[in-house]
Amino acid sequence: MLARWSRRLLPPSLNTRPTEWSRAAIGVGLGTLISVWACAQLFGLPVALHLIGPLGASAVLLFAVSSGALAQPWSIIGSYLCATLISMLVVHWLGRSLGSAGLAVALAVLGMCLLRCLHPPAGALALLMVIADPDTVALGWQVLEPVMLAAACLLAVAIGYNNLTRVRYPKVHVEPPKTFISTPQPGEPPGITREDLEQALAQMEEFIDVTPEDLEQLITACETQAKRRSIGEVFASRP
Incomplete structure (x- = not known):
């Protein structure tokens, strides 16, 4: 009984080849590095590093599971925009606290669902916009600029790299x-x-x-x- 229950915890095998794992891994690394580098050039390394967590998570979706609905262009662009705006509104009215961060991520999920751009890494972005480092806080509402720049760079790399490696992206609606x-x-x-x-x-x-x-x-x-x-x-x- 215990052995059967424990087997349920094991994930099923991936239906992909090792070559696809390598292709995706290289893409994730390139996408994350390029987007963070571009952001650092214009807004400084501390601000760029503050965004590296959500960007790395988004890169996994865009390169490893690019066919999924959560990895399409509107998902990352719309979700990053929605999460940032909602978080800044929460900060404007309630300040920066743990409670504000929880409210921001909850409202961000609702906003993403309404806008049809659900993207899990944007939940982390909403938290980071509230619990931010001093350099990011100093930007105020202008924090939207590095966020959208990093998202756009990551998306551009995903479109180029995926198609060059014979993975059609974005998915065309039929x-x-x-x-x-x-x-x-x-x-x-x-x-x-x-x-x-x-x-x-x-x-x-x-x-x-x-x-x-x-x-x-x-x-x-x-x-x-x-x-x-x-x-x-x-x-x-x-x-």
């Missing part, structure tokens, strides 16, 4: 097709449509970092693999 994803045979029930996938995701009522396009591609790939396996079994059964 209009839902009118045909069935799964083509039914005569006498069988209708197959799965894009609308079915969207409704199924909506019924989950929780944050799931996957899009209907991702599910459609997965279902299509599964059907193709099943057809190949079926054909292989037919040939194997022949004398």
Whole structure:
């Protein structure tokens, strides 16, 4: 019983090749270094280093899981803008304290959900904007400039590096097709449509970092693999 329970704590294996791990790791390092360096050139190293935590976390999303909904351009740009503005408003009215930091990150999450730009590292950014170092505090509302500069630099590196290494980014939104994803045979029930996938995701009522396009591609790939396996079994059964 204990052994079975402990196995549940182990994460599943990654469905990626080691070459993809290396590609993503190099991108994360380059993206973080370039964005922090660019910020340091204009606003000083202390301010840039104050932002390095959220930028490093964002880099993991943009380079390692770039297909996810949380890693798209509007997610990082919109979330960084939203988190910074909300945090500065909280500081303006309530000052800088631990309670203010908690309120800022809570309001930032609500704002990101409303603006459809949920991005976890922006939660850390909201905290850092309230509990800031003296150099960052001295900037006042102008702190928005280094934040957005760093976000834009990281995004630019992600777009360039991902596409140069044959990873399409950002993900292009495709209009839902009118045909069935799964083509039914005569006498069988209708197959799965894009609308079915969207409704199924909506019924989950929780944050799931996957899009209907991702599910459609997965279902299509599964059907193709099943057809190949079926054909292989037919040939194997022949004398």
